[in-house]
Amino acid sequence: MDDMSTQTIKVKTWDDLVGEEYMQEGHGPSWRAMIDQMSEADISGAKVLDFGCNRGGFLRMLYDMKPFKNAVGVDIATDSVAVANAQRGTRPIHYGHNDELSAHKGSFDYAFSHEVVYLLPDMDAHAREIYDALKPGGVYYLVIGEYAENPLWPRWYNVVHEFSPVPPQNYSLNDIASSFDKAGFAIAVNRLNCHGFFSYQAGGDRYIKNPLELVKFMTEYMMMFRLQKKA
Ligand SMILES: C[S@@+](CC[C@H](N)C(=O)[O-])C[C@H]1O[C@@H](n2cnc3c(N)ncnc32)[C@H](O)[C@@H]1O
Known part of the structure; x- marks a missing residue:
C-alpha cells in the first residue's frame, strides 16, 4: 500500500475535485461546533496543528474565536x-x-482534524504520528462523519471513490479508538453538537438527498473524539 504521508497531490486542490458542495464555507457549522465543544476556554499560550487543513479555514476561524500562540496546518x-x-x-x-x-x-x-481520517490508509500510523507531534498531555480533537456505522456512508463511499485522488477507507469508530488506544492515548468521544441552521441545496446533492439526511448528518452522525496523549 502507498504511504500517503509522503504523497503530494499537485494537480488540483480538493475543492476543485469535489466542487461547490465541499467548499470550505460549507464546513463552517461543524468547525464552529468543534471550537465550542473543546474542553479548553483559553488556548492563548498554545501551539496548534490542523492535520488535513485544505485551504486553512479551520485555523483561521479558531484563531478568530479562540486566539492561540501559533499554529501549523498540513x-x-x-x-x-x-x-x-x-x-x-x-x-x-x-x-x-x-x-x-x-x-x-x-x-x-x-x-x-476535520473530515480527514477516512482518507488515511493506515490509522495506526496516523495515531503514532499525532502522538509524536504532541507534547505529553497534549490533546487531539478528531472529527469524523465518514465511518462504517453511519448509515449514509455506504452510499457516500462509492461517491468518494469515484472522484477522490485518495481512496476512502472504511473504518469503524472502534477502529479509530483501537488505533489511538494502542498509540498511548486516553480516549473520550461524543457527538459533534452542531447548532443553528444548515444550508441546504434544493433537490439535494450527490451526498445529501433530502433535508432529513442533512439534519441527521449534522446533528447525529458527526463524531468528535478527544484523544489525550498519556503523560
Ligand atoms: C474532506 S477534506 C477536509 C478538509 C478540511 N479539514 C476541512 O475541514 O475543510 C480532506 C482533506 O484531507 C487532505 N488529505 C487527504 N489525505 C491526506 C493525508 N494523508 N495527509 C494530510 N492530508 C490529507 C485532502 O487533501 C483534503 O484537504
Whole structure:
C-alpha cells in the first residue's frame, strides 16, 4: 500500500475535485461546533496543528474565536496549502506539506482534524504520528462523519471513490479508538453538537438527498473524539 504521508497531490486542490458542495464555507457549522465543544476556554499560550487543513479555514476561524500562540496546518495537496498561506492575513499560522510535520516533534499542545481520517490508509500510523507531534498531555480533537456505522456512508463511499485522488477507507469508530488506544492515548468521544441552521441545496446533492439526511448528518452522525496523549 502507498504511504500517503509522503504523497503530494499537485494537480488540483480538493475543492476543485469535489466542487461547490465541499467548499470550505460549507464546513463552517461543524468547525464552529468543534471550537465550542473543546474542553479548553483559553488556548492563548498554545501551539496548534490542523492535520488535513485544505485551504486553512479551520485555523483561521479558531484563531478568530479562540486566539492561540501559533499554529501549523498540513495537507498533502500543495495547491490548497498555497491558497491557505495566501489567505492567513496577519494570523500566526504557517501552512505546509505533511513532510514538515517531522520538524515539529513533541511541540503541539493541541491537534485537530476535520473530515480527514477516512482518507488515511493506515490509522495506526496516523495515531503514532499525532502522538509524536504532541507534547505529553497534549490533546487531539478528531472529527469524523465518514465511518462504517453511519448509515449514509455506504452510499457516500462509492461517491468518494469515484472522484477522490485518495481512496476512502472504511473504518469503524472502534477502529479509530483501537488505533489511538494502542498509540498511548486516553480516549473520550461524543457527538459533534452542531447548532443553528444548515444550508441546504434544493433537490439535494450527490451526498445529501433530502433535508432529513442533512439534519441527521449534522446533528447525529458527526463524531468528535478527544484523544489525550498519556503523560
Ligand atoms: C474532506 S477534506 C477536509 C478538509 C478540511 N479539514 C476541512 O475541514 O475543510 C480532506 C482533506 O484531507 C487532505 N488529505 C487527504 N489525505 C491526506 C493525508 N494523508 N495527509 C494530510 N492530508 C490529507 C485532502 O487533501 C483534503 O484537504
